[in-house]
Amino acid sequence: MKRKPIVGIPRALSFYTFYPLWRAFLENLGAKVILSSATNRDILEDGISETVNDACIPIKVFHGHVIDLAERADYLFVPRMISADGVSTYCPKFLGLPDMIRFVGRPLPPIIDARYNLQGFPGGQFRFFRTVAGQLGIKNPFKVYAAGLAALARHRRYMGLLQKGVDPLQASGAVLENKPYRARTSMASTNPGEELKLTVALLGYPYAVFDPYINAGIYDRLNKMGIDVITFEMIPERELKRMSRTIPQSFFWYYSNQVCWAGLYLLENKEIVDGIIHVTAFGCGPDAMVDKLLELEAKQAKVPFISLSIDEHTGEGGVQTRLEAFTDMLRFRKTKQEAAVNR
Numbered sequence: 001m002k003r004k005p006i007v008g009i010p011r012a013l014s015f016y017t018f019y020p021l022w023r024a025f026l027e028n029l030g031a032k033v034i035l036s037s038a039t040n041r042d043i044l045e046d047g048i049s050e051t052v053n054d055a056c057i058p059i060k061v062f063h064g065h066v067i068d069l070a071e072r073a074d075y076l077f078v079p080r081m082i083s084a085d086g087v088s089t090y091c092p093k094f095l096g097l098p099d100m101i102r103f104v105g106r107p108l109p110p111i112i113d114a115r116y117n118l119q120g121f122p123g124g125q126f127r128f129f130r131t132v133a134g135q136l137g138i139k140n141p142f143k144v145y146a147a148g149l150a151a152l153a154r155h156r157r158y159m160g161l162l163q164k165g166v167d168p169l170q171a172s173g174a175v176l177e178n179k180p181y182r183a184r185t186s187m188a189s190t191n192p193g194e195e196l197k198l199t200v201a202l203l204g205y206p207y208a209v210f211d212p213y214i215n216a217g218i219y220d221r222l223n224k225m226g227i228d229v230i231t232f233e234m235i236p237e238r239e240l241k242r243m244s245r246t247i248p249q250s251f252f253w254y255y256s257n258q259v260c261w262a263g264l265y266l267l268e269n270k271e272i273v274d275g276i277i278h279v280t281a282f283g284c285g286p287d288a289m290v291d292k293l294l295e296l297e298a299k300q301a302k303v304p305f306i307s308l309s310i311d312e313h314t315g316e317g318g319v320q321t322r323l324e325a326f327t328d329m330l331r332f333r334k335t336k337q338e339a340a341v342n343r
């Protein structure tokens, strides 16, 4: 019997938004999908050795994940992410990612490099699916269409779980393998009125917020401190769209817009969070603007805000100290506000 082709998906960048879609589609076509290991020291060091110094840490880590898969996979899945909403594009580093990966100085299996672009005429998803299938040698349009439709259904369920506050790993397990899941926080269950219970927005690109190795486990640290966490994935899409109409000009980049609109929504609905933490990658061009905009808007709205910049030198001690200082200040502020109301 013919062996199934093994397709390796790097656990970085678009993985956090699209893993169930990619995996379900590839498996429906008859491929076996493997994932790179969770980010670790070897992956980071391999990534650093294959990239230029001033690349952001998510790009460095992506290279490390590719190397982790190189000897285990028949193909590497590195789509060229251009536009997921038909309007904005991904940052230039995403656009050039397959080209960067081809210059990795080690032997690599063939790269599945299809353009994911929902701009222009309709049917972008299926154009993408056809190209991926073609690169695996599958031409039957009915098989490709059926595989794509089933994968899109999984993707919709996954996005629904993210919106309910389930983290990407648990949500993927639930959608792909029917594993049990539990929302860490939900917009409906946060209770700002509860005495000294804090709710914090953790805003940033999903690959910076949900990879605990590169951000020194910020999400888990906040949970361990008993703090509810809101991420941009939890803000309803219609509200993000509404916020996009409140500013004269949105950014050019997809994730930057999601973070910016989510921040503006939370600043408009100040009762939802006690403070905002922006996780930003050192050396990220788009974030230089997003961070400043959020900082200025938060100052105007009088909502506490800090930005935590991550790079390969980010240490657990430094992150913990800053989180404790910030959340102590939030508790002090909340105590004072409640005392003023009860006076």
Ligand code: SF4
Pocket: 056, 057, 058, 059, 091, 092, 093, 094, 205, 281, 283, 284, 285, 286, 287
């Ligand atoms: S948006 Fe920023 S952090 Fe993300 S890949 Fe581009 S430069 Fe790196």
